Amino acid sequence: MDAGAAARATSAVSSIPRDQDGPVFRAPWEAQAFAMALSLHDRGVFTWTEWAAALADQIKRAQAAGDPDTGETYYQHWLATLEHLVAAKGVTTHETLHRYRDAWDRAADRTPHGKPIELTAADFR
Numbered sequence: 374m375d376a377g378a379a380a381r382a383t384s385a386v387s388s389i390p391r392d393q394d395g396p397v398f399r400a401p402w403e404a405q406a407f408a409m410a411l412s413l414h415d416r417g418v419f420t421w422t423e424w425a426a427a428l429a430d431q432i433k434r435a436q437a438a439g440d441p442d443t444g445e446t447y448y449q450h451w452l453a454t455l456e457h458l459v460a461a462k463g464v465t466t467h468e469t470l471h472r473y474r475d476a477w478d479r480a481a482d483r484t485p486h487g488k489p490i491e492l493t494a495a496d497f498r
Contacts, residue, residue: 378411386425388432390447403448410455418462428454472497 376395383389383396389407390397398404414421431454436442460467476496484490 382411386421406448406452419458427458
C-alpha cells in the first residue's frame, strides 16, 4: 500500500481508524478494502469529499437500522460504500456485485478452514 496515498486518505477522511503510524485494521480484508478505495480514488472514480459523504450516509443508515456504532463494523460500512459508489459510477452493477458475493460464499463454504479460498466457474452457477 502506498504510504503517501494512505496518509492523504487518512487526512481527508477523518473517521479512518488510525494510530501514530497510519491506518489500523482488525483483519486482512479491511486493509484490502482500504486499498481498493485508494486505488479507485487514484483512478478518479471519486473524490475524498464524495467518499466521506457517502461513507457518512452509509454509517447513518446502519445506525438507524440498529448498528451500535462501536467501531467494530467500520470497515463493513467502508465495503458497503465501495459497492454503492462503484455501482453508482457505472464501474460495475449491483447485479455483478451480488453474483460475485454469492460465488464467494459458495467458494468459502466448500473451502476447509485455513485454506485459501479460490473461485471456480462452478461458484458462479
